[in-house]
Structures are given as structure tokens and as C-alpha cells.
Amino acid sequence: GENVEQHPSTLSVQEGDSAVIKCTYSDSASNYFPWYKQELGKRPQLIIDIRSNVGEKKDQRIAVTLNKTAKHFSLHITETQPEDSAVYFCAVIDSGTYKYIFGTGTRLKVLA
Amino acid sequence: EAQVTQNPRYLITVTGKKLTVTCSQNMNHEYMSWYRQDPGLGLRQIYYSMNVEVTDKGDVPEGYKVSRKEKRNFPLILESPSPNQTSLYFCASRPIAGATYEQYFGPGTRLTVT
Numbered sequence: 708g709e710n711v712e713q714h715p716s717t718l719s720v721q722e723g724d725s726a727v728i729k730c731t732y733s734d735s736a737s738n739y740f741p742w743y744k745q746e747l748g749k750r751p752q753l754i755i756d757i758r759s760n761v762g763e764k765k766d767q768r769i770a771v772t773l774n775k776t777a778k779h780f781s782l783h784i785t786e787t788q789p790e791d792s793a794v795y796f797c798a799v800i801d802s803g804t805y806k807y808i809f810g811t812g813t814r815l816k817v818l819a
Numbered sequence: 820e821a822q823v824t825q826n827p828r829y830l831i832t833v834t835g836k837k838l839t840v841t842c843s844q845n846m847n848h849e850y851m852s853w854y855r856q857d858p859g860l861g862l863r864q865i866y867y868s869m870n871v872e873v874t875d876k877g878d879v880p881e882g883y884k885v886s887r888k889e890k891r892n893f894p895l896i897l898e899s900p901s902p903n904q905t906s907l908y909f910c911a912s913r914p915i916a917g918a919t920y921e922q923y924f925g926p927g928t929r930l931t932v933t
Contacts (some may be wrong), residue, residue, distance in 0.1 A: 800920055
């Protein structure tokens with residue numbers, strides 16, 4: 708079955724700096740790669756997603772890049788702000804079971 | 820408004836007392852799931868359902884039951900809760916076809932079993 712590894716588990720950056728979180732996956736047939744943000748005490752919410760036929764997608768300060776050959780995808784947050792502090796989860800959909808397989812999460816702290 | 824609702828939001832109970840956490844979605848999604856979230860362990864899937872009357876085990880199904888009699892509802896049942904089921908529980912739903920597979924989460928149910 709699909710396996711997803713997410714790094715780093717914690718990340719601290721100064722306000723205004725960039726943050727990058729990386730995930731690797733094992734199933735080469737996977738074709739959908741979302742990122743979720745979970746603020747403290749809240750539910751996870753989708754912030755950006757990418758399909759396998761696209762190499763990069765941007766939405767204001769966030770972007771996701773996908774390298775299908777290497778089987779990894781990354782979340783990039785530029786000009787970080789204190790409200791970006793949260794836990795971020797990557798995910799992949801298992802092509803056999805259609806299950807979401809989540810990474811273990813990255814706790815991002817943006818220091819003012 | 821498109822949403823997933825869960826009830827109750829908070830529950831404190833005692834070992835062995837059967838309980839049900841309800842989940843409902845209004846987006847006509849085929850796929851529904853239950854997750855538990857514990858510190859340092861991320862989101863672990865308990866059960867999922869790809870459509871009415873179709874359910875399957877996730878990664879941590881022991882001690883839980885589900886049913887999917889209607890498309891919109893997917894209750895989670897703990898027949899005999901134990902303290903190790905103390906956790907934060909999320910219900911979620913998503914489509915199985917279309918432009919996006921965005922998963923919508925409910926607000927969460929914080930369960931404490933004493």
C-alpha cells in the first residue's frame with residue numbers, strides 16, 4: 708500500500724522568511740496531492756492541492772511543487788506571517804483503495 | 820452552506836458505557852471517514868465508507884463500529900469505550916470523482932473515557 712513520509716516534524720522560521728515542507732510517497736500511480744492546514748483547536752482544512760499532470764501550482768504566498776519521477780512534493784510558504792503558525796499535513800490518495808494517506812504532520816512556528 | 824457536522828463536540832464518559840458520535844454531511848459526498856488524532860500520531864483513519872452500505876476498516880478499527888444506512892450520515896459507535904480511546908475524533912467526507920478530492924472535516928469531537 709501507499710506510504711507517505713513528511714519532513715521536518717517541526718519548523719521554526721522568522722516572520723517574513725520562507726518555509727518548505729517536503730513529502731515523499733511510494734505509489735507511482737498516485738495522482739492527487741493535497742496539503743491541509745490545522746490551526747490549534749480547529750479542523751484540518753485544504754489550503755492547496757495539485758494533480759499529477761501539473762508540476763507546480765501557486766496561490767498567493769503558498770505553492771506546491773511535484774516531482775513525479777522522484778515521488779516527492781513540497782509545500783512552499785513565502786513571506787511567512789504569524790497566522791501561518793499551524794500544523795501542516797500532506798496527503799496522497801492510495802490508487803488501490805482510494806484512501807487518503809496522511810503524512811505525520813509538520814508543526815510550523817513563525818516567530819515575530 | 821456546505822458542511823460536515825458532528826455531535827457531540829465534547830463528551831466525558833466512563834469505561835464500558837456505549838456511545839455514538841453522529842456525523843452528517845450535506846454535500847452528497849460518496850466517501851466518508853472517521854479519524855482519530857492523538858498528539859504526535861497525526862490523523863489515523865478508523866473506518867471509511869465509499870457509499871451507502873459499503874464500509875471498510877481503516878488503520879485503527881479495533882473497538883469501533885460504523886454504519887452507512889444513508890448517504891449523508893456516518894455514525895461512529897463505541898460499544899464498550901476504554902481509556903485508550905480518549906482522543907480527538909474527526910469525521911470527513913469527500914467526492915470520489917470530479918475535479919478535486921478535497922476532504923471536508925467536521926469540527927471534531929473531543930472524547931474522554933475515564
